[in-house]
Every structure is written in C-alpha cells, then in structure tokens.
Amino acid sequence: MKSDLHRLMAENELDAIWVIGPAAHNPPMVYLTGGGHITQADLILKRGEKGVLFHGPMERDEAARTGLITRSYSSYPFAEFLKEANQDRFRASVLRLKRMLEDLGLTRGRVMLFGQYDAGVAFALFDALQKELPELSILGDVENKVLQQAMLTKDREEVERIRRVGQKTVEVIDLTADYLRSQRLKGDVLVDAQGEPITVGRVKRLINLWLAERDLENPEGTIFAIGRDAGVPHSSGKAEDVLRAGQTIVFDIFPCETGGGYFFDMTRTWCLGYAPGAVEKLYEQVLTVFHAVSSEVRVHGHFRDLQRRTCELFEGMGHPTVLTQPQTEVGYVHSLGHGVGLNIHEKPVSGLMASPEDDVLLPGSVVTIEPGLYYPDQNMGVRLENTVYLAPDGKIETLADYPLDLVLKLKG
C-alpha cells in the first residue's frame, strides 16, 4: 500500500520517483496528490523525504491542497531557458527539467518515471534529458515493481472509497433492472409506454445519468451487450440495438469517482422475460463455477491457480478454454479477474502465464472474480462478476453485492 512506497524504492535501489502529467485521470498522480484540478505538474518524491510538486502558477491553490511541498513553474521562466537554448524550444524544455532536478539535488543515482504522457514526446524528452545528466539513470517501471506493487494492496481509506463506489454501482444496477422490468413486450421487443423500442443506447444514457447523480464518472463506458455481442466479452454493445426477450444481456459496469479516482467493477447477465433452455444451462454452469472459485479465494493464494481451476471446471463441462486452446474465441476465453483500484485493470493479474509476484493474492488486495462462457454464433454469452476484498485477517469480503438472477421478469 501507499505506506510501502519508500520501502519499495529502497528495494529497487531508487533515489526518487518522478510523476508527470495532469492529476485527473492519471493514476500515479492521483495516488500521490489525491487528485484535483491540476492541468500539468511534476511531482518528485525522493526516498525518505516529502514530495515536491511543481505546478502552474494559476493552480497554486489546488497544488497547496495536496499537502505536498509546492514550487511554481513561474520560478523557472521559460524565456530564460529559451535564451540559453538559442530559441530551441525542445532544448529549453530539457534544460528547464534539468534545472528543476538540480534544485532538488537529484542529478545522480536512479529515478523512476511515471505518469500518463504522450509516448513519443516522453521518449524524445527523457532521452535528451538522460544525455544531459549522464550520472542520473532515468528508468521506467517496466516490471511494475514500484507503484503497481504499492497499489497491489489497499489501505483502509482506499478500500472504503472502493466500497462506496461499489454501493453506488449496485444502486445503478438496481435502477437499470427496475427500468427494464417496468417496460412491456411487443412481440419479443421491449418497448416503452408509447410503444417505442428500448435500445442499448437509451439504457446506457440512463446509466450515465444515474452514475452522474451519484458523483461517479464512466470514463471507460459500460458494456451492455445483447445477443451476439453478449458472446464477445469486450464488445460494449451497439447503441442502436433493440432489447429483445429471451436473449442474454451482459451488463458489465465499471465507473470511478469523479475526476479519475477509484473504480469498481461488476457484471450481471440478464434475460428479459424468460431464458431459453440453452441459455439457462450456460448460466447455471457459469454460476456453479462462479460460486466454486469464489469460495476458493485465499490470501497468499495465486490468481493463476484459480484461473487454471476455472478452466478445468469449464472443461469438465465440455467447454473449450484458454488452458488447452489459448486462442479459442468460444467457451471460456479470458482470464478470471484483475486487481481494481485507481486503474480499472491493475495487479494482481490472473493470466495462466502470470509471474508469481504478479498474481499473488496478498492481504489487502481488491480483485474481481469474473468467469464467463461465450458462444457468439449461438447469440449468447454469460459472465458474472463481483469485486472482492482480501482483508488482512484473511476474510474474503464481497465489497458490494447484487442478486445473480438471470431472468428479469417484466412487471406488466
């Protein structure tokens, strides 16, 4: 967790970490500043010291609110560096960064770089800076040993934030179910009181509304996919698709706190009115596996072992899986789950090839459990997903729950 950061820096022989970019929707910056309206900043955290936030002069109040030591970019007037660089703007930017590092006494040793940024500019900029400061090693966290490792476990405050997002998410799922149940059928098409067909786009708009009412954002969109689309795990659903009775709807919702904060992730699969036999059977199989693997989650266990177990259970039921057919597009085609935090997908991972450090289920982790079966050519797919917390005392807690029922009976 966050309090591990200085220890992780020591273990990785780092003298500092350096986060660049905006605060909003930039997980490393949110992690270390708490978020807020900061357009562009450099945050440098030296090992064992308090962090320093370089910020634009107009954002001094927001910067002050982070509790970090603040320094305005206005103390580094670009005009001066332009002059020094003979009007070469790129070189002036490099010289300014160099000066900032010099002022912090960070010109040798090892610094690791984080933050969402334009990949090409980052490559060019830090390549040039590296040449200016040959005694400083500028590194990227390609093995996710520092920040992702810290984020792997959550402190109490983080878990409570995720739980609150989960509670609100469940409210929105319930509103969605209620909305659908309140409509009626015309043939097999779901229509409103005026006889207008209900489309995926209309439902998604309502979901966004209900999320906004609860101070949640939906930066990654919602998966609300029916029929063939439900059979393709990451198909998000076509706005113009009309909802029909007896077809599987995969509803996967993953909002976050406003401004790009903590996420929550949940999936239910619904059939309006009734479920055909083949769908019912598929659902029962996913439900069985969902319960089985959920009950086998253990602190200090390995996510990969649960993935293998999920594959074996599904194969025992006669489905192809990624265990024996890595490229299958039918049956069980993805991995069992992932960590959830400031990133919708973060460590631990559950791929069959995951390394032991990446897939260990440490106390303090928050992960999804989401088995599913997919048969797009039969117009069906089923996935069930909860987000669970592995508490320090070993208890496994579902952070927000909602009935797993398949069929949404219409009220009319």
Next chain:
Amino acid sequence: MKSDLHRLMAENELDAIWVIGPAAHNPPMVYLTGGGHITQADLILKRGEKGVLFHGPMERDEAARTGLITRSYSSYPFAEFLKEANQDRFRASVLRLKRMLEDLGLTRGRVMLFGQYDAGVAFALFDALQKELPELSILGDVENKVLQQAMLTKDREEVERIRRVGQKTVEVIDLTADYLRSQRLKGDVLVDAQGEPITVGRVKRLINLWLAERDLENPEGTIFAIGRDAGVPHSSGKAEDVLRAGQTIVFDIFPCETGGGYFFDMTRTWCLGYAPGAVEKLYEQVLTVFHAVSSEVRVHGHFRDLQRRTCELFEGMGHPTVLTQPQTEVGYVHSLGHGVGLNIHEKPVSGLMASPEDDVLLPGSVVTIEPGLYYPDQNMGVRLENTVYLAPDGKIETLADYPLDLVLKLKG
C-alpha cells in the same frame, strides 16, 4: 485537418505514424479510429496507405467498426516471444513490437510515435526497440508538426460535433442559471426552499447530471469558483463553499462527447442578486475587451498579436498584465485563448512567446477567446469566454452563444 495527415507526413519526412494506448481519452487514437471501447491497441499508418490496427482478440468487433485494417494480438502469441527472450517479459514485449513492425515492412526510415502511455515505460520500451531496429528512427512530435498540425484545422464533421457539444453546453449553463435564480436569500446566503445553503458542490453535481443527460462527459471537471477562488483563474472552486449574493462566480465549463471526443469551452461570470460597484466596473472592463478582441479575430492573423492587444487594452485601464509583468498574479494573468478539439487545450496557442506556426489563426480553426481580470485579495475575478470557428470563407462564427450578463436576478 485530417485529410492533411499524409501531406504532413511527407513534409516531415515520415514513413509512418504509430499511435499506442487505449481509444478512450486518448486524442490521437480517437482521431484516427473514431473512438470506441478499445482497451489497448497499436495503430500504424504508413504514408499513402490505409492504417492497420493491432487489437486484443476480445475487441475484434470494436476494432472492425473503425474501418481500419485489423490484426489481432493473438496472431503474436506472447508465449512464443517469452521463449525467444528466455522468459524476460520486457524483452519479449520489445520483440513482439519488432515483429509487428517487420510484418508491416517498417524496419527502416522514420516513424513518429503518439498516444497516451506511461511515460517511464514508453521511454524504456522505445529506447530498447530503437536499439533492436537501428535503421528505423523512432521519433516524438516534440514540435507538434504532424498530428497537432493536422488537428489545428477542423473539417466540417468535426466543427458540427463541436457545435453540438456547444449547444448542449449552453443548455446546461441555462439550467444552472435558472436553478440559481429560483432559490432565495437568507441574509447574503443562497438557500433552497428548505433553507439549506446552496454549495458549490451541489451545483457541480447538478451540472454533471445535466451534462450526462445530454451524453456529455466532464473529464476535466467544472470551474465554479466564488469569491477569492474566482480571483484565481484555475481554482476550480471548493465543494463546501456556500453561494453568496454580490460575489463574483466564475463558471467555466468544458465538457466533451462521451468516451473522450470533442470538447467545447465557455465561461460566464455571475453575481447573484446584485453586483457591488467594484465588481461592476471590473466586469465592464472585461466585457469591453472581450468585444474588442472578439471583433479583431481574423483568419491568417496571429493569436499572439491578439494577446498583446488584450494586454495593452487592460494596461490602458490601469491593470497589471503578463505583457509587462510576466509573473503577475493580479490583473490579466493568462493568455487569451487556445484551440479546442479532441483536446481541451490544443493549437493554436496565444502566449506572447508563441512561435508563428503555433499561433496562426488558420481558416478552419476553432479557438476560445477568454480575457479576464483577477484580484483574489479583493475576492473577485471576471472572465468571459466564447468558442469561435474561423470558417474557410473568413467568417468568424460563435459556435454557441449565451447572454453575457453579470447579475443573476433572483425570482423570489
């Protein structure tokens, strides 16, 4: 505009551009794919050819919808590269990218890299790839000569999308004004029918709701800042602040299409009930300058000249400005405006030190005009902002308009 891209590639002697990262909230990827639910992709556009999109196997439908040539990552099984790299995951990633480039015949020449990505990983990854492919120059667009240059002017479809966001934004501003006017005062505090004070947080939540109802997202948040905060241009306003009569409220709203599409940007300054003399005077001065510089926008003009003109006008009224006091935090403290598109801030820029290619107001540009005056220690600030389109025929069009009035008279 988008159709200039291959020409800009030729002018910059590029053989290809390469965009990495997700589609959502990643402007280069949205620009070239149209958006959609793509978690992670590589898009390679060779000069004079159709683009190729490498995508995850689960996102094949979304990938197909982009109209690009698609290739699934599943054709590049990671296990094979891991083996080749002796289980070194980082090196396996590099080898996989190398193979993808080889398959496109892109192993020499010049390729420019774009896309939001972790800066440190990008630096490490492309540094290693560069060493693998010494005849290929991997470049970053540090001078913004390619994609930002293309984005500098908008085609008809883009302008219509921005205009639609503008119309919806104006609806939300009007709803906000109406909501505030419908409350009443208790002393100088704005309260609702139950006598509860109206806070900045409550207003912002409503704004998000009204935006969501219109299929808009608000990834950067809203500035709704009162009193001293109104005097600090980028202070976004504290949620717990109570609205009071006679204080300036700077309301700067900049939503975008759902999923990270086109933005719009507008600012109004309001006083509830009445405006004190000092505020009235400040407002009249900003209004005068707003009208003056708005009427002086010309295609092929330079934004920097308008910025200088704005400073001179404000200095003539006795205010400090960045022209003679670059670090001033009172008076006119920022630049006049910026381009608006898939980025809330893009080219052209209006800083006094802008280069002539960066600040030219080409036909087809969409820019903001937003003069303001700030006196935080006097608890006041005023900014007025419109987004305007410089049409190919030379006409300057305000894309969405709303009354500029300062005082919101309460109905009660």
